[in-house]
Amino acid sequence: MGGNPIQFDYTVVATVLSFLLLVWLLSKKAWGPLMKMMDERRDNIESMLTKAENERQQAEQIKREYQEEMRKARQEAQEVIAKATKVSEERAAEILAESHEEAEKIKKSALVDIERERDRAISEVKAQVADLSVLVAEKIIRQKLDMKGQGKLIEQFIQEVGDMQ
Amino acid sequence: MEKEELVLWHLGNMTFHAKTLIMTWTAMAAILLFCYLGVRHLTSGKPGKMQNVLEWIVDFVRSLVSDNMDSEKGRPLLGYLLTLIMFVFFSNMIGLIPNFTFNLFEHFDIEFAHLNKIFEGPSLQSPTADINTTASLALLTIILVVSLGIKHKGLHYFHHFVEPSPVFVLIHAIDMISKPMTLAFRLFGNIFAGEILLKVIMMLPGIWVLPGVLPATIWLAFSIFIGAIQSYVFTVLTTAYISQAVSSDH
Numbered sequence: 197m198g199g200n201p202i203q204f205d206y207t208v209v210a211t212v213l214s215f216l217l218l219v220w221l222l223s224k225k226a227w228g229p230l231m232k233m234m235d236e237r238r239d240n241i242e243s244m245l246t247k248a249e250n251e252r253q254q255a256e257q258i259k260r261e262y263q264e265e266m267r268k269a270r271q272e273a274q275e276v277i278a279k280a281t282k283v284s285e286e287r288a289a290e291i292l293a294e295s296h297e298e299a300e301k302i303k304k305s306a307l308v309d310i311e312r313e314r315d316r317a318i319s320e321v322k323a324q325v326a327d328l329s330v331l332v333a334e335k336i337i338r339q340k341l342d343m344k345g346q347g348k349l350i351e352q353f354i355q356e357v358g359d360m361q
Numbered sequence: 362m363e364k365e366e367l368v369l370w371h372l373g374n375m376t377f378h379a380k381t382l383i384m385t386w387t388a389m390a391a392i393l394l395f396c397y398l399g400v401r402h403l404t405s406g407k408p409g410k411m412q413n414v415l416e417w418i419v420d421f422v423r424s425l426v427s428d429n430m431d432s433e434k435g436r437p438l439l440g441y442l443l444t445l446i447m448f449v450f451f452s453n454m455i456g457l458i459p460n461f462t463f464n465l466f467e468h469f470d471i472e473f474a475h476l477n478k479i480f481e482g483p484s485l486q487s488p489t490a491d492i493n494t495t496a497s498l499a500l501l502t503i504i505l506v507v508s509l510g511i512k513h514k515g516l517h518y519f520h521h522f523v524e525p526s527p528v529f530v531l532i533h534a535i536d537m538i539s540k541p542m543t544l545a546f547r548l549f550g551n552i553f554a555g556e557i558l559l560k561v562i563m564m565l566p567g568i569w570v571l572p573g574v575l576p577a578t579i580w581l582a583f584s585i586f587i588g589a590i591q592s593y594v595f596t597v598l599t600t601a602y603i604s605q606a607v608s609s610d611h
Contacts, residue, residue, distance in 0.1 A: 201553060203367070206375040207493035210382055212501060218389050218448060223440030226396040229403055230415055231439070236405035 324360060328353075368478045380479045381491040388451040388488055395447075422446060425597060430604035434513065438603065441505070445498065446596040449489060449548065453588030456487030456556045457581050483563050487552045489591075495549040499541035502599045506540070510606035518606065540602055544595060551591050555584045 332353050370377040399415035408416060422443050426435035460483055466476040488494040510518035522533040562577045 202492045202549075203378075204493060204496065205377065206372075207378040207381055207491065208497045208500070210377055211385055211488070211494050211497040214382075214385055214389060215444075215448060215497060215501065218392065219441050219444040221393065222396055222444045222447075226400050226415070227419065227440045227443050230400055230412075230419060233403050233405045234416055234419065240405060 321360060325357070328356060328360070368475045370475070378491055378493055379475055380486050381488050381494055383476075383479050384455055384486050385452070385488040385494060387485075388448060388455050391455075392444075392447050392451050395451075418447070419443060422596065426600055429597075429600045430607060434509075434607050435600075435604075438505075438509075438600075442596055442600060445599060446592050449498070449592035449595050450589060452487050452489040452494065453552055453592060454487075454585065455485050456490055456552060457484065457559070457584050457588070459484050482560075484556075484559065487556060487588075489548050490553040490556050492545060492549045495545040496541075498548075498595065499545035502544060502602060503537070503541040505599070506602045506606045509603055513607040540598075544598060548591050548595055551587055555580075555587055559584065 332349075336349065368379040370379045370382070395411075396415065399411040401411070402409050403412065419439075423432075423439060426432065426439060426442060429435070460480060462480040466480050507518075522530050522537075559577065559580060562580055565576070
């Protein structure tokens with residue numbers, strides 16, 4: 197005993213049994229649950245990755261729709277502005293035309309007025325001339341004209357007529 | 362120099378290497394504790410430190426198996442291989458731990474168990490420094506090889522003994538026997554020699570063990586390395602032998 201380190205005995209049996217017991221215990225209590233957890237975690241991560249990918253695609257979709265809508269809205273706004281500009285230009289032209297017409301009308305009526313005023317003035321002058329003529333004739337008759345007084349009278353008359361015009 | 366005495370337990374006319382068995386059970390208890398700490402707060406979310414370590418080991422062995430064989434065939438083996446690598450590693454490490462019992466068992470001696478004789482000397486003994494332990498593990502390996510070979514290929518498994526011609530049956534038989542033998546003796550030799558050298562370093566002349574501090578430290582570090590390598594080698598070879606037996610390509 198002691199010298200030779202290689203001695204077989206029933207320790208082999210005891211060790212085999214002990215080791216198999218350890219294998220059974222650990223497989224049941226440690227490796228099994230542990231590997232199950234690891235698989236679970238892998239599945240979790242996989243599903244999370246898929247979910248994240250889905251959500252990313254959805255976000256992309258929403259972004260695209262949003263951009264499309266923005267583009268549309270901008271286009272519509274552009275159209276509205278263009279329309280408004282056109283309408284206002286038309287209106288302005290209309291207003292301008294109307295005012296031109298108005299001015300023309302006013303001018304015409306003013307001309308008519310002026311014409312009428314002139315006619316009136318002329319006829320008034322004519323009437324006054326007639327009145328004056330009557331007045332002069334009256335004066336002439338009333339004052340018994342001499343030659344000298346006659347010339348003076350004529351001159352006065354002429355001057356009166358000139359003032360009136 | 363005191364001669365190392367083999368402590369034996371007797372049961373009927375059977376004998377057991379008491380020191381080896383006690384150390385085997387100590388290693389098993391350590392593994393169980395280690396694994397308990399790992400699976401205590403088991404979660405599929407963010408794992409704790411110990412769970413991380415265990416998962417690292419599982420991943421390590423799993424990749425080992427999937428490198429060597431069909432992962433479908435290898436899956437039922439994972440539990441065995443994981444336990445194997447842990448057991449061999451822990452066993453190899455136990456022999457490097459100093460004996461912290463301080464002869465306590467001389468006062469609490471149980472006559473049958475010879476605990477005082479088991480826990481004497483400067484350090485504990487690796488179960489793998491006993492050929493019985495390594496032989497048991499090698500025996501289990503070869504049993505697994507043959508039984509899985511039969512399970513996956515039926516009686517066709519034995520066909521490879523006579524390939525390429527029946528003359529080769531002898532060589533195949535030697536191969537079959539040498540596989541567990543090399544497994545057992547390689548592990549045993551590495552660990553046993555390591556412990557012998559550790560004891561020799563402890564016996565360096567001088568004031569007790571102080572002169573041996575530096576060489577013992579270096580040798581302990583190297584022994585940790587060897588212990589890790591040997592546990593890896595044992596597991597890899599077991600995987601390789603099994604994959605040879607179950608692979609369907611020849």
